[in-house]
Amino acid sequence: MSDSAKRSQAYTAAGVDIEAGNQFVSRIKDMVKSTFTPGVATDIGGFGGLFKPEIAGMEAPMLVAGADGVGTKLKLAFMFDRHDTVGIDLVAMSVNDVLVQGAQPLFFLDYFATGKLESGVAEQVVSGVCEGCRQSDCALLGGETAEMPGFYPDGEYDLSGFAVGMVDTPKMVTGKDVAPGDxxxxxxxxxxxxxxxxxxxxxxxxxxxxxxxxxxxxxxxxxxxxxxxxxxxxxxxxxxxxxxxxxxxxxxxxxxxxxxxxxxxxxxxxxxxxxxxxxxxxxxxxxxxxxxxxxxxxxxxxxxxxxxxxxxxxxxxxxxxxxxxxxxxxxxxxxxxxxxxxxxxxxxxxxxx
Missing domain, CATH: 3.90.650.10 (PurM-like C-terminal domain)
Known part of the structure; x- marks a missing residue:
């Protein structure tokens, strides 16, 4: 048993497997890196994700943010044992909102919470998040995996996330000029x-x-x-x-x-x-x-x-x-x-x- 495993025996006995969580993060690194865009200035595993946006040519850069989840559609993922698409849902619900004002999504962060971490399921979910990010040229900049014993039924999890985008203020789409005949x-x-x-x-x-x-x-x-x-x-x-x-x-x-x-x-x-x-x-x-x-x-x-x-x-x-x-x-x-x-x-x- 590794020294790390020995130190965390008490937490493992309570239902939280720190080693499993660390191994999960290690396995998804390549997937996450596949979403990185030129603005990403950090690797995964830090306390905060760093992103340096390109603002050359913009008169007045404006950040646009959106947050959402997948809702009870997750119940079908549990029922059908299909977890590789709900991550796409998660990304889409936020980046499509940010897009409404004309913003290019820059980065996305996700939150995955479950009672007991099943790494195979979690990896499928993250693969969907990465696919959603790639489809929208948006970097998966970071996230959180929370193992909370007794909080969720066995085999279930919850998802949430948020996206940050940017638009040049003069080009922002607001709807204010919508007129009869459009x-x-x-x-x-x-x-x-x-x-x-x-x-x-x-x-x-x-x-x-x-x-x-x-x-x-x-x-x-x-x-x-x-x-x-x-x-x-x-x-x-x-x-x-x-x-x-x-x-x-x-x-x-x-x-x-x-x-x-x-x-x-x-x-x-x-x-x-x-x-x-x-x-x-x-x-x-x-x-x-x-x-x-x-x-x-x-x-x-x-x-x-x-x-x-x-x-x-x-x-x-x-x-x-x-x-x-x-x-x-x-x-x-x-x-x-x-x-x-x-x-x-x-x-x-x-x-x-």
Missing amino acids: VIIGLASSGAHSNGWSLIRKLYDESGLKADDTFPGTEKTVAEVLIEPTRLYVKPVLKLLEAVTVKGMVHVTGGGFYDNIPRILPEQVAARIEFGSWPMLPIFDWIKEQGDLSWPEMLQIFNCGIGYIVIVSAEEADKALDMLDARDDVDSYRIGEIVESEKAAEQCEVLFP
Whole structure:
């Protein structure tokens, strides 16, 4: 037994294995380093991560930060014993928020907490975090692994994290210039992302479906459809920002269309959405049918196939759509327009056929 192991016997007897934690950190070092960008100025294992941002050419650099978790979608990871995608969800929920104001995500930090550290599971989770960071050119700068015996049920864990990005203040996307006649472009989601899972899990439990069954309307298994990770919009949106003037952006998360779109609109305008102007993913048809929900109810809870929204002038709409259509990492659709609105009126109107 090593001297370190001898010194920590009492803590190990209480359920916290310091040696296992140290070995876990050692095993994930190469994965974490694969996310490092030129601004990273430290190795993992320090008390704080160091990052030196490149600010040359910026008039007034502004930091933008966002924090989030994965929510009860984690229950499906436990149920299906599939842990390599929830880390992508974790990164996406924060970096997509930071992106809304036009910021390039710089770095991400994660927090993984469990009752007993199972290194194989934890490594799968971190592999997903690293993949999410690589997809968004964002460095995994550090994090925390907490082993807390008796605090979590056996085999379960919780995740949270936050991202920090940067934008030049004159180029910040605020929504203040959104005006009647502007075009609303929707970027396709990959599924339900990380919202509404308490309801989805309830419907799944009631459905009688099994993990290996074919999900209705698809050729994928139930587990594959339900655990599909949140799409990252960083790369296509940042490229779009270089070419056109984007007036406003929305990350469609909890609260769906009705709560998220008004968050970035001036008081005098509203969003008019043409329902049916984008294809509906099978998971949302299934949720609606299984839960006996209306489409307005669905749009209040879920992204319903549109995970991110950009608003541009009518003059630049075709250019924006052409740029997005040329990419192979996201589909885009013209889903509505901005109209005049009275101050007291609802700021998101969905027109159904």
